[in-house]
Amino acid sequence: MARLFFYYASMNAGKSTHLLQADFNYRERGMATMLWTAALDARRFAGVAQGEGPAVVSRIGLFAPARAFGEDTDIFAAFAETHAARPLACVLVDEAQFLSSAQVRQLARIVDDADVPVLCYGLRTDFRGALFAGSAELLALADELVELKAVCHCGRKATMNLRLGEGGAAVHEGAQTEIGGNERYLALCRRHFAAALAREATG
């Protein structure tokens, strides 16, 4: 039976590289896949992908074209239409933290009704340490939760994402999603994340 995977991590763990490698493994065997990324994020990286439309892009230098999901996209309908024309062996979703709850349930239907595996890659928590909506639903429903590891400056596993403001200070408040580059974020272990926020609060 197919399964719904959630590969979760902090920033800069290599989520997109992992997705692109999994996609490569399927396509190398002659199987068809369907890639998705967030419309929000597709815009951000539009230049990197050379103006050719939305793409999954990894910092290490890999990329592949993808469909972009917005908040109203019906992923199950898009899957079903493509799958009817040519059977898909796997669906892969980058920036899965931006999925709505309804979209995660659509992905579960792809697994349960069409028996096609779905691999989602996304951040677990935002800059305040709170779950994203898409991540919360995936953590609730996924068949397999798999962590990809980033590294803190201390050498420990980084699990939290600190947002940096002007001048590099830690930010406590603001919109969960902000258009801006990865340079605004720092992956830290929970100890250093807590210390950075505490320093800011008392500084």
Next chain:
Amino acid sequence: MARLFFYYASMNAGKSTHLLQADFNYRERGMATMLWTAALDARRFAGVAQGEGPAVVSRIGLFAPARAFGEDTDIFAAFAETHAARPLACVLVDEAQFLSSAQVRQLARIVDDADVPVLCYGLRTDFRGALFAGSAELLALADELVELKAVCHCGRKATMNLRLGEGGAAVHEGAQTEIGGNERYLALCRRHFAAALAREATG
């Protein structure tokens, strides 16, 4: 470095047995531990544990006395007081889905500040498939997410908890927590959970 574990599962996977075995392993080596369970749940099982106060109780026939946490319990303070008197090697928490967000952060402090491992055992989702507050915070913050497996009647892994009403029909609505026995719940795979809810909705 110590870590915060969340052992999550549906009903009847054997969470309490796993907890009691881990506790046994520490105590067998002469190390001190601290056990917690939910005050809500402690009441439910009071009779089983022979009126001797709150306890972690497993269906297979094991139990051990535990402290009970209510919504206002400061777990870090209770830990710190005991730990100062006799160093604790491990803190174990049953029914962890009933922890508040603040209590999960207290447990993270035990790990990060006192370097003592914390093992939490709890349900992932309620009878509607929604995260419990304690589970959401643990899924956001834990260092390790480990699934314990229950089995659906079809033989697949059970990940969802169906609530049964009078006459055995599936229930869609009601309070997240209800005083009542395990017999009100049925652990199912996601496919059979969805089918049971759909049958009820159209039936």
Next chain:
Amino acid sequence: MARLFFYYASMNAGKSTHLLQADFNYRERGMATMLWTAALDARRFAGVAQGEGPAVVSRIGLFAPARAFGEDTDIFAAFAETHAARPLACVLVDEAQFLSSAQVRQLARIVDDADVPVLCYGLRTDFRGALFAGSAELLALADELVELKAVCHCGRKATMNLRLGEGGAAVHEGAQTEIGGNERYLALCRRHFAAALAREATG
């Protein structure tokens, strides 16, 4: 599709408890299971199980009757005969380090040909840090490798098994299997295992 699991650990991690809980979960749902333990080990624990024949026995106080496999037992044949009479939902094997390579391949056939899940529980390495024959074959072929954790006296995970001789000194040489109680073994982390062997060598 069914899978072949190898739950590996050092001594005293709670392997038998885990097996008995998994078995309980199946039987509670009305499904039939088949339990195996090593003939060698069945003899050792014969008294504990009150002379009623071979059994899986856990230190925490649980036990269940089991079949005993010797070096010539054809596990697939025994499975097939029982399965034909009443379909089995799961096969569980304790002391799996004592399986022969051929028996592990029989268990893989149960998974692949009969689509019945097999859960094996065993030690990873012997008192010299070398793989047991059954463990080596399971590590080579199992679909899922899952660690159960024991604890070293230092609080770290214990992964090695030190054999103690007369007077409590570490032993370097001897038969891989020795009839004798658990008290002859000490579960240690790799650091303390190496230190104990080095102390012995130079002492």
Next chain:
Amino acid sequence: MARLFFYYASMNAGKSTHLLQADFNYRERGMATMLWTAALDARRFAGVAQGEGPAVVSRIGLFAPARAFGEDTDIFAAFAETHAARPLACVLVDEAQFLSSAQVRQLARIVDDADVPVLCYGLRTDFRGALFAGSAELLALADELVELKAVCHCGRKATMNLRLGEGGAAVHEGAQTEIGGNERYLALCRRHFAAALAREATG
């Protein structure tokens, strides 16, 4: 405490990509790493890496220079010399199935004595389904066993490596290691691996 990881897989799961991403994560934070690959394999890929010496090379198009280990290389000594000059944050080993038992124990010493994490990537079994020497020792000693997934032509996880002879037929016998390209191997699930060998035996 640092840990020894063994990321195991069949052919074409993306082991080298995973290694290169982990390496990238460390170096991006300004930390120094040490990469190793098998001398045997370094030769094979010499052309791909443009004659610049041994390298870790992934099919997806990434590569990085690496040291090559032969059967007599003392990896601990090489590590210690470099680490003394500039502290290393991580050691990464590709083609780890070709390590000797002694070299795996050297890697364990890097973890235990120098407290530096070691990430090994390699095949679990050869074309007969038998463990490689390096894999056997890593499966015995590693702190964490993590599977990377390849995909069989049937869509299931591929865990076995079929060797193809002239004309594409399955091969049962021969040297464990053979200089030759990946095109001589096919990653299959255990069912299709067994079927291919059986077909050959009776064909």
